[in-house]
Amino acid sequence: MAVWIALVFLIWFIGTSGQKHLFPSPSQVLEGFQGLYAEGLVVHIFNSLCLCFLSIFLAMVIALLFAYSWPIPLLKPLSEFVTKFRFLPFTGLSFYITLIIHDARNMQIWIMVIFLTTFLTTSLIGVIKDIPEEEFDHAKTLKCSRWEVLWQVVILGRIDYVIDAIRQNLAITWMMLVTVESIVVASGGLGFLIKNSDKFMNHGRIIALQIIILLIGLFLDWSINFLRKAIFRYSTI
């Protein structure tokens, strides 16, 4: 892995060492970092993370309600209907959301929540579908009521899977977040910075931002995985 990263850096240095080059050189990217830091990069990262955590929390609560009601025959079609919405185009629907919600920050949050809910519900229903029949039988042989079966097998028994579903959907969240921040400008954020840099064709800054977004995404992924393993010793996903 380290060898490959070193190789990429080597190609980058050599490939951008001449007078003319399409890709920004390391020194241009470094300048981009410095410029971004001077413009309050830390505050923008904080704003993006707040939006990310808030929207994923709300989406998770709604998605869990849909997913846990999926085994109930009457509510099953509703939950499955929600999952189909993940194929809807992002931009078109956001127009109707802007008609209902006027505050830019709330608009960002609810665009994220609506779209994330569809992805998370799909993942969580997949988790429930994969629970082997013998786990339900096992709970029943221990004289569990139907609610106890739901609590012990589906909710407590799969809580680590729920956290892993968040981790897997984090990539989508992170990608959507930058897009949402660049469409609806509210309180800055990494998406806002990318849009501005793009407008002025500042490639050094754009690549610097891409690196920051990638590293934060990887860090979040690693942290959630680490927390899941630390909190749930039995989790062997």
Added chain:
Amino acid sequence: MEFSFKETLLYVENLSVAYDGNVIIKDISLTEKDVVRSGVNATGQVIAIVGRSGRGKSTFFRALTGLVPLHTGKILIKDFESNDPAAAKEAKEGDIGLVNQKYTLFRHKTVLQTLKYALRKSTLSETDKDKKIKEYIHKWGLENCADKYPNELSGGQRQRTAIIEQLFSSDKFIVLDEPFSGLDVGNIEEVKQSFDLLCTLSEYNTVIFSTHDIELALRLAQSVYVIGYPTINGDKKDYGTIIAKYDLREMGLAWKDYCEKHDKLYDEIVHQMMNS
């Protein structure tokens, strides 16, 4: 060895199970009584169910444990809460414990938490529950893994935990669906030891297990039932039922080392299975 039959522990009458109108098992009837041996504190009952694949052994077990509704018939078990020794009650979901091939446990509970949960409906006081759990953990050699999760247990530890858990919850009756399937020699010995331990814990403990290993069934069980497709008036039916029963106690073959007589019975059971 002298023995006598006492009160009925398990009574199954005309049991049949059908899925979507398709009859899987039919007309299953059996009676198992408490057996007392002279000079032995607790004998326990070990019953083997053998038969070819797809003849309804697992369906029969699911019916016994209340996991599938009965199409016809009834299952009665001794009512241990009644003072009348002949009192019986209809077996409901959870009255007869089930240990499946995979020894399924709650993946998010340690051995200690698992056993506490299994005793949650017991009328024992909290102190007595803790005492009972400690006693079983000690007797079944699980001291070193009381705080371990199922994924941290060895196959043998997992199997012992699953058996105690079901024993705590169901009280006295345990069904094991192919407990020896896929186990190595060492694990098979551990399961055998578990059976012995179960039988010595209470004379009412009743273990019913299915296996494809007829020799093992003859070594361990006191009754062997063969489930297969019956032939009635020359017509072979496509539902499972008990086609033969061998009471090894009455045949003088129970609680004995494997011998020539067992071999003869082995051949007879194979013959029965092949014709069904």
